[in-house]
Amino acid sequence: MFLKRLLMAAAVAAVALPAAAFEPSNVECIAPANPGGGWDFTCRTVGRILQEESLVPGAVQVTNMPGAVGAVAFANVASKRNDDPNLIVATSTVGITQIAQGKYPAGIDQMRWLGMLGADVGTMLVNKESKYDSLDAVLAAVKEDPAGVVVGGSSSIGGWDHLRFLILAQEAGVPTDQLKDIRWVEFSGGADAVTQLLGGHIDVVLTDIGEIGGFIQSGDAKALAVMSDERLPAYPDIATAKEQGIDAVGYNWRGFYMGGGVPDDAYDFWVEKMKALYDSEGWQTAATESGLTPIWRGGEEFNTFVRESEKKAAEISKAIGVIN
Template identity: 55%
Template sequence: MSYMRKFITGAMLAAGLTGVSAVTASAAECIAPADPGGGWDFTCRTVGRLLTELGLEESSVQVTNMPGGVGAVAFANVAGKRASEGDLLVATSTVGVTQIAQGKYPGGVDVMRWVGMLGTDVGVIVVPADSDYETVGDLLDALKADPTSVPVAGSSGAGGWDHIRLLMLADAAGMEGDDYKAIRWVQFDGGSPAVTQMLGGQVGAVSTDLGEIAGFVESGDIKILAALSDEPIPAFPDAPTAKSQGFDVTGYNWRGFYTGGDVSDEDYQAWVDELKSLFDTPEWKEAAEGNGLITVWRGGEEFEAYVADQAKQMEEISRSIGVIQ
């Protein structure tokens, strides 16, 4: 819990103020900047649940879904109205930082305080289980023959991280400039809605994070053509990597949180410490790996420096493939 909630709770206990008339500590809130079912929603709900179950939070963490602009709506809301609220976390990831790097949010990474990351998701290219494409090479061959032949969807807009990962594969397959830019890209607000539309025949493939759509893999509705990881994914060891198929492409998407830029040092550090405590538990490791995440911790100043550096890298990649000038 935040410094202020710890202080209030401690004062209440010391004074014996446990009745309903006592001043109570405020509950923590986590904003998931997307509809229910996506990776940001998973991050808020899983972390919030574990913080409560493990006693790191006094009461249930409220989860608020605030979709729009691939996180831009939530970013603007916090920056404009809630910048100093020490009880607030916002789920984010490489996807959000990519949007910031491309100027699609109302401000740069310095507008917020970056709390920590607890794991990284792995990008995947998936198709319906009954698709004629058996390998990622099959899909890329079809796109090389006619870039408009297979609509591909993801949870980011054109030039976002899901799209960039597809273009990196296209580039590795030998497509160039106007050809891979001609690929038909469809944006949905989350990997789960994208897969649902794919199963309905609206698109032919999806580029997203495994953590967002693991349930569809487990149910057998879809198959993974390529995992964009260095090694096979522990939760799905039979899923082939792009590297194993001759395409030297990886695409990780870390999962973490920011809070408002005017949050006090005490509240900020309290969140860093609390998330690190969660990270060190077997419960988090089990929940993360069960959803295809690789557990990794960066927090506090280290994480802030990491985010700033990644924003620069995403800007360079975006320029190199012509997404921004």
């Protein structure tokens, strides 16, 4: 009888004990591009700080897996490592745009979205001598005649710079079926676009502020708005689009996803550690020095943000004929 009671007590105690918390090992970060790019920077910088802050045991292995603007890495994780709790993958706004346009082998539900740590922020610029003196003036002109304003940036038609301008136009009341009529000129970089703006060849530029900050600081170009939730510390005098009545953000963010089969305890662990990394002096310094604005969205908040971003990108891509 005594032995039976002892065994029963042991069984109850075992049930009462909490499950062991997830502990990572042999952490790996996939950068879906060649060394030297934004995704590579994200993996290597975050990997280094995770180790320096003792947020994970040991070093973080970085694996470069280029191909199809992140689709190769996405497919590899989905088919081979969907439940690997020690694997994180760098991604950005570009990846979500590709998914929205059907260029990845599956949709956003295939993965678990961890968080964003920082972003380059979209800004609208005009020549300092432009007749357009406000965001409202530009968008009013586009609304009146969608083909009457020539806009440029560092992406192709359907790319993120283009979509950001169309988001602003749509929020300002340009009918969805007229978005395709807005004249867009692609340049190889934001600086090239601003150079053409200063030469009078285009009317407006929409691109990342990190690429063209020097033109704003010199006074050669005038920034009419930034597409962020709040004003940027580096440019406190530039009002957000939201402040000016246009409820739109345009982040070129940097962040991570994990395989869709990763268990909750591992996912929650990584959300917590990414927030701790974001709060560290090491990340705040590294992000700022690289031209990023530190911005945090994590866990369910980030998951919602990704879904809303994908939906908006798909809607506008259909409107301009990039996808059916």
